[in-house]
Amino acid sequence: MSELVVGNDDPSKRTPLVLGGHDFKSVSDIICRPVEAKAPQWWMIAFGVSVSGLCLLIAMLSKLVWSGIGVWGLNNPVMWGWDLVGFVFWVGIGHAGTLISAILFLFRQKWRTSINRFAEAMTIFAVMSAGIYIVFHVGRVWVAYYLFPIPNSMGIWPNFRSPLVWDVFAVSTYFTISLLFWFVGLIPDLATIRDRATTKTRKIWYGIFSVGWRGANRHWMNYERAYLILAALSTPLVLSVHSIVSFDFAVSQVPGWHTTIFPPYFVAGAIFSGFAMVVTLMVAARELFNMKDFMTMHHLETMNKIILATGTMVGYAYGMEFFMAWFSGNTFEQYAFINRAFGPYYWAYWTMVSCNVISPQLFWFKKIRRSIPMMFIISIFVNIGMWFERFVITVTSLHRDFLPSSWFYYSPTWVEVCQFIGSFGLFLTFFLLFLKFLPIIAISEVKGVMPAANPHQPGEEH
Template sequence: MNTINEQIHRVPLVLGDKSFKDVTDAIARPAEAKAPKWWVVGVLFSASVACILFAMIGYLIWDGVGVWGLNNPVGWGFAIVNFVFWVGIGHAGTLISAILFLFKQKWRTSINRFAEAMTIFAVICAGIFPGIHVGRIWLAYYLFPIPNSMAMWPNFKSALLWDVFAVSTYFTVSLLFWYVGLIPDLATFRDRAKTRVKRLAYGFFALGWSGSSRQWINYEKAYLILAAIATPLVLSVHSIVSFDFATSNLPGWHTTIFPPYFVAGAIFSGFAMVLTLLIIARKIFNLEDLVTIRHLENMNKFILATGTMVGYAYAMEFFMAWYSGNQYEAFAFVNRAFGPYAWAYWIMISCNVISPQFFWFRSLRTSIPVMFIISIFVNIGMWFERFVITVTSLHRDFLPSSWDYYTPTWVDIMTFVGSFGLFFSLFLLFLKFLPIISIAEVKGVMAIADPHHYESHTKKGGQL
């Protein structure tokens, strides 16, 4: 993306005539200034909402999964929907940080830290749901290959176990990737710290980073390798999530299109969430020169492309249901669009397929209010996609006498709402205490970082 653009005229990645120190100052300001009022209010509010999550989990463990709205054909409800929703959101972070890094998309430097943080917090929220839905939570350790006195081992042929490994690997690797990226910036914060507590805290995590070139060489190599392995990892994780559905013999789930369709949907929803958060953060922290309209426009192009892929997958599912000649498959899809859950299906279609089409127009793609609204629509639509896939396929199974209608209980809903509280609590803490843009990487893509820049005097500082 934008490679042709750069050949014609080099678009500056950092606007304004900024020096290295200006960049450090701009990014360090939120962490050094006194906590603003909105932040304190925001943290208190989201932490209270997060408390609802923990209360609901406590209630669930105390009383059992009967407090949820699950019924006989619909044995998988909000827990799996929320799990797939949150883990999907995480995928954009890894895409921005790893895949765009491998493709040398320098514009990613302003948004990757932000997106990676979102990945980690989203995966934390995602991990909660499969953890608590097992019923007898004190037996959750069965999921891992831990030697035990019963001489039992997990079943490695189960897609659900693959998921355990995929999501825990994804979380660990994302955390390592994020932390490695943070080390030089933590050292920057350490060296700017005004108080002893800050110096010790940032210094501890900076591991004694000095900016030594002999260390940078190994650091860059390690970062490159992490990016190279995170790329297939992110594609594998959502493929494996889709296997949870695709490996079962249920019409509506048992399709080979699921892995690519889920990956496209994950990137789609993740970009929408990054966009929602970034539009607010760049405004609040005055980072418009670092996160430019061009960054936002590029993300909108991703949303348009992946949204269209998702739309194609929806259409292809219907085509295959008809073309296969399988009456159960055909029924599952007709029921999905026109059955009792048609309302959810059409919310999904309007949010995911129709709303991103506005991004074909440059004026809409570069308008902040328009992209903000569309990103919210996409977030909603992608939650409904998982709801539709899970619930509509289950609620009318092979035996009409057992058909039922699934309605979430207040516990289901409050658990989901509470997970947003956890997500935003973590996110606000990140905004206040860590460098929200990668300081070292942004400096690296500035024109004044290039040794050749100093050989001619025609170029201006801050441009590539």
């Protein structure tokens, strides 16, 4: 283990994925420590703040249900505002987890092992936040079950030709598969915690959820097969969920919404925003839990490269949209885009472009890719930019529609703003619980990429 060169430039060697000369025991010790130790003070404070946010969300949703959708600032023609923006924002964030856990798994990208658990957890909680939006934006939330094709005495069925209904299926499938995938991956690690448990409660609870895992050969065989199948099932979901979200807009005839590149463009944007969120959270977590040997600079740099790549793809889509709007010769298309960039919402458009296209270009420089403060700032910028992207698409395309007499400048009410803040409360509450009660790195997988796991080629991870 003498060749622990961080970020080495020798192409015949692969960068080690675990630093610090750990053995299997110290890996288990470090990763299990947050679960086994008392919650640190920062955690208690953060948890308190997040739960307050969650309460704010509940209060806002109560107000919404009590008074009706009118508490939001929506009005004809801007019938979608922060509700849809929030929904797409959160669903998008979830995509990084699925990409890391499924697609990078199929691509045999071994560096994913240190971050997949973390990102998958983020996926699940982000989809929950998104789900809140979708359920409550229907207005009469008590009949939200009509979204599902349940036989009923009134003979009312959802309109199967509407992408909004496909969304219901896409997002619920996505949530189910992501949850299963995450849980299956957790089983061996839950068993590790069970076996190390020193208290009765911990032994019982982790025992229940590790569903009788004994680490037998047959267990591992079944586990690996199940994992591979779930990865294969999740892979199309990475594409399908956000493609269908993009259909919500693109099947319409609204200029600015209707363009053919939307599906892959939305997927790229989703991965972009998700990776930014993973970087934001990871920079904090590796510091607070002292896990820099597992979430190494190499991991962060690789993620920053993916942010650069997907950010540039998003930039390509923005460029194509603009070029085609001009090239189409269609005056409505042309107006929609001129209005986007120079109309009343110009500030949103230019915030989006600066955050999404310009700021990640800094990652061309290796120094910036490997600088913790810089990547933290840029990842936050990307998060902001991707929120604005959805705002720009949703609101600026609607606010000046086909009938100039109904043109309207939409602004959110305090309820919408507080609800969005509250959705962060929901997300962070669950995320902090995850940080405290579950192993945040896949212990068994990380052990598999350590040199000690491969007696045939010492020093090589394959």
